[in-house]
Amino acid sequence: MAPMDLPGLPDGLTARPLTTADAAGVHAAIAAEEVVDLGEAEMTLEDVVADWQRPSYDIASSTVGVLDGDLLVGYADLAGPDTAYTAVLPSHQGRGIGTALAHWLQRAARERGSTTIGTQVPEGSAADRLMADLGYRLRWTAWDLELPEGHEIEPPALRDGSTLRDATEADRAAAWTLVEDAFLEWSDRERHSLEDWGALVWGRPGFEPWNLRLLFSPAGELVGVTHVHLTGDSGYVARVAVRADHRGRGLSRTLLVDAFARAREHGAVRCYLSTDTRAGARAIYERVGMVVTSTWVNRAIDL
Template identity: 25%
Template sequence: MSTPLVTDDLAAATADQVLTLAEAARRTDGVAPLSEHTLLRVRHGAPSGSARFHVVSEDGRVVGFAFVERGEDEPDSGEVVVDPAHRGRGHGTALLHSVHRDAGANGVRVWAHGRTPQAVAVAEEDGWRAVRELHKMRMPLRDIAAEEKGGPRTAPELPPPVLRPQVADRVEVRAFVVGQDEQAWLDTNARAFAHHPEQGRLTLDDLLQREVEDWFDPNGFFLATGKDGRVAAYHWTKVHADGAGLTDGEPVGEVYVVGVDPQWQGTGLGRALTLEGLRHLRDAGLPWVHLYVDGDNEAAVRLYTSLGFEIWDTDVMYAPPEEPPGEE
């Protein structure tokens, strides 16, 4: 078991090795071990004091990695990955101990994406307990043949995204305009996700980093704007070129994020914009669409189930034992 190096930033060569390690784990496990947000932090770095990187190396090669985003009024949030060729050597446990010892005043939580047996075993054997679930839901956008992953599926009929009469003349539904809508979207996103530990803290730099990603398409980023120019609601879609575990490489869609300003909640804008984005992804010829939703968000789960989504997989967030371990 190696002692992880803990640092506020990564050298470029180390970052490249982490990305290679994450891809190797994705291919082996069938699920990405690091979120998009973490991968962006690895590529671009993190604002000073906002994050910590934990790195385990053997013979100059990165074989284990953890990323922790510092919380303000909530626990830090982390992710851990170990090279498939170097598992069973205690690296996962060493990384969990490291992020536990290095945690901020509010402690730390760590995600196990896809609830893989290896990740669950390491967490539970070390006394970590599940405290949050994030469901991954999926829906076919066209009829899926039996030989494809998940077996045969019939695509549900998508209703038209009709606005209710009381809001139809108060908002305009249009695509996001790069260079114009960033701040208005950030303001609404912060209000819509004020109590969300990840989404509600996105900054302008976070948004700009996503705008230069290969997958970014403003034509799939739908806004409902009021006459005052403020964003009342939005639906940001995404296309995964690698299939996101749903296909063997054919692109699939994602309901990346749907947000409604609290002043517009209950108006049906969230459902209408969700349908707008789903029809956009369907018309692009994609076979599947998926999304993430908190397990305790029963209203959202009901909405997506009513549209034809089903729970496909679940990410689990773990909290550590009360006392951090001593130094190895």
């Protein structure tokens, strides 16, 4: 891949668009930052690959990597119209790389017609401080919550005739519709296409049928969906959604109990999920015994 100009880059470093072959290097940079900021790495290589394989995504025009020789030391990714991801190896922070990447992201987003660009980072991290210094405002706060090891959630009884099962290929469009309808009630973004959503779910490396679970009412209507997968020895609930006209009946709790049980059956010793202030669901998770393990902030700047 040919080098590219990245104004503000320190002497001795080079920049170029990324390719799918850079996924491991990008994951290494993200993981190194997370170890410093959170005490452990949360992002997986599978997460990076799944996001890059969305049909609507073009890696060559959406990314820039910063290299010190052959070592990838930082990257930026314009993952969506107003959504960016970045990371800089802790050993290379404080040299202006993050600032150069932020300015590249702003230019790239502006060229695509976006009026805002932002990203989510651990609260109080080096990235959080840099963004605040650059004028990025707070959009929302997010949390990772974990079910403590050994803690059991009392499973609510399913109504007679209700069923929980793995999704089949024939169920995928209905699952996508329910989840997107639920998330778009509070998320200010365009609807993900079925193809893009599928790349993150059944197209995610390592996907197994138990990762997508469906809850049906006694009448046979799809009323709830969970997407759960293993991240190392942890079960991560990436998505949980209940149809609007079936909320207030404890179905979210039912779905969580099932998701955590399936993850433990497949080797998870920890179970966790993420939520933010837009969804208003933190109290629901805390009531079943989950505890906050990390706090994140989503910051953005108007272009």
